[in-house]
Amino acid sequence: MKNKYLYIETFGCQMNVHDSEQMAVLLSGVGYQLTDHAQKADLILINGCSIRDKAEQKAFSELGRLLKFKDKNPRLIVGFGGCLAQHLGEKVYGRDKRVDFVFGTHNIHQLPRMVDAVLKERRRVTQVAFSDKIESLGIFAPPPPGSLGAFVSIMQGCNNYCAYCVVPYLRGPEMSRAPEDICNEVEKLTRCGVQEVTLLGQNVNSYGQNTAFDCDFPKLIRLIARIDGIRRIRFTTSHPKDLSDGLVECFQSEKKLCGHIHLPVQSGSNRILKRMNRGYTLEQYLAKVKRLRSVRPTMAITSDIIVGFPGETQKDFEETIDMMEKIRFDSVFSFKYSERKGTAARQLPDKVPEAEKRKRLIRLQNLQNLHTQEKNTALEGSIQQVLVEGRSKNSDLDLMGRTEGWKIVNFRGGSDLIGALVDVEITRGFLHSLRGKMIES
Numbered sequence: 001m002k003n004k005y006l007y008i009e010t011f012g013c014q015m016n017v018h019d020s021e022q023m024a025v026l027l028s029g030v031g032y033q034l035t036d037h038a039q040k041a042d043l044i045l046i047n048g049c050s051i052r053d054k055a056e057q058k059a060f061s062e063l064g065r066l067l068k069f070k071d072k073n074p075r076l077i078v079g080f081g082g083c084l085a086q087h088l089g090e091k092v093y094g095r096d097k098r099v100d101f102v103f104g105t106h107n108i109h110q111l112p113r114m115v116d117a118v119l120k121e122r123r124r125v126t127q128v129a130f131s132d133k134i135e136s137l138g139i140f141a142p143p144p145p146g147s148l149g150a151f152v153s154i155m156q157g158c159n160n161y162c163a164y165c166v167v168p169y170l171r172g173p174e175m176s177r178a179p180e181d182i183c184n185e186v187e188k189l190t191r192c193g194v195q196e197v198t199l200l201g202q203n204v205n206s207y208g209q210n211t212a213f214d215c216d217f218p219k220l221i222r223l224i225a226r227i228d229g230i231r232r233i234r235f236t237t238s239h240p241k242d243l244s245d246g247l248v249e250c251f252q253s254e255k256k257l258c259g260h261i262h263l264p265v266q267s268g269s270n271r272i273l274k275r276m277n278r279g280y281t282l283e284q285y286l287a288k289v290k291r292l293r294s295v296r297p298t299m300a301i302t303s304d305i306i307v308g309f310p311g312e313t314q315k316d317f318e319e320t321i322d323m324m325e326k327i328r329f330d331s332v333f334s335f336k337y338s339e340r341k342g343t344a345a346r347q348l349p350d351k352v353p354e355a356e357k358r359k360r361l362i363r364l365q366n367l368q369n370l371h372t373q374e375k376n377t378a379l380e381g382s383i384q385q386v387l388v389e390g391r392s393k394n395s396d397l398d399l400m401g402r403t404e405g406w407k408i409v410n411f412r413g414g415s416d417l418i419g420a421l422v423d424v425e426i427t428r429g430f431l432h433s434l435r436g437k438m439i440e441s
Helices: 014-028 053-072 083-088 091-097 108-121 167-171 179-191 217-225 245-253 270-276 284-294 314-327 355-379
Strands: 004-010 032-036 043-048 077-082 102-103 126-127 149-153 197-201 232-236 259-260 298-308 331-336 383-391 398-402 408-412 422-430 434-438
Touching: 004 014, 004 053, 014 032, 014 043, 014 077, 014 108, 014 149, 014 197, 032 077, 043 083, 043 217, 053 077, 053 083, 053 179, 077 108, 077 126, 077 355, 083 091, 083 167, 091 422, 102 108, 126 434, 149 179, 179 217, 217 232, 217 245, 270 284, 270 314, 284 298, 284 314, 298 355, 314 355, 331 355, 355 398, 355 422, 383 408, 383 434, 408 422
Parallel strands: 004 032, 004 043, 043 077, 077 102, 102 126, 149 197, 197 232, 259 298, 298 331, 408 434
Antiparallel strands: 383 398, 383 422, 398 408, 422 434
16 A cells, blocks of 8 residues: 655644644544655645734745645645634635645644545535534644653633734634643653653643633642653743732742743833733733742743834833843744734724834844843853753754753763753853753763
């Protein structure tokens, strides 16, 4: 029997990456083997992101490139999924009629049936309906051999309706998995050699709310921390308004919980935060940062910031710059405001000109580069515990690993150390990584 090959192109966040891992598992059950070569594929999937206009354009550009293989091989099946498919539905076919099927964020579990229908009936299939239960959330995706880390979805969806964000419309309302299911998955991952798990959700801080089980996010972290074989726990993403005292206390009491939090602030202006419907003030955000650093002084804090939100004046932008100077983030994902269909912000007046958005973004990124370099330079001379992930991309003689603060460290060492936690003295801090020397035991 001829081997069948699957090629997946993924855009967007870690949630999308994990979705793609689950797609591969489902389709392996009906004979498809993953390949890194699109020209070899019998089935191509685009897992598209609709959060920002740039991501959407990249997805459609890649779709156009991949569909050229269908011109040479008419039996090639091409599917379009993810948030972008949820957003557009059958309109995807208007972008390119060669697409065979479209599936949304609640329909991943139906992939084998959709592919089978296309193969047997040679007709288009579209599945973008929301469900009361997301069947794909519990699909176990074994990590590639040798992987030390893995993603675990603990929930999906969002109830916040920030003015600029399409996630609630594309992922649906919040749904949390049962804690025993999550812990069972983590235990399976440890048997595959995984030592570090990253818990995923659109807003992990609200995990367990409005559910029948008695488990909030801090309690879930404590349950996972008791699992033998897990040495590090991470999570993303966290909404500031739902960052509880209980979660802050976990950073003090649970040593397996890494000292890093991604806490999107979006703006340093209270006026803009209110306009964004974020649900907190700058003062409340600053207080939470202070509390986090009080329980773990070495805490690495990263964030998201949007520039040029409708109505953002120069004064509002200067307040964001001032906020950055006060907090001094380890790193920031920063973006120009991108108008998304269906969001409340699309109706807001006082749009910021594109040239001004670009100017503000450059200034903000230059400042953050200074802060990131400052943070990394300050680590010189310190001893950091590093989980060794593999060989460095920079040199075959070097190993690469990460600190608990999510910083990349390159240092000299042998392959026998891969998978180990080692102490490394930081000798040099660069903008995007650290250089170190392993401490011999």
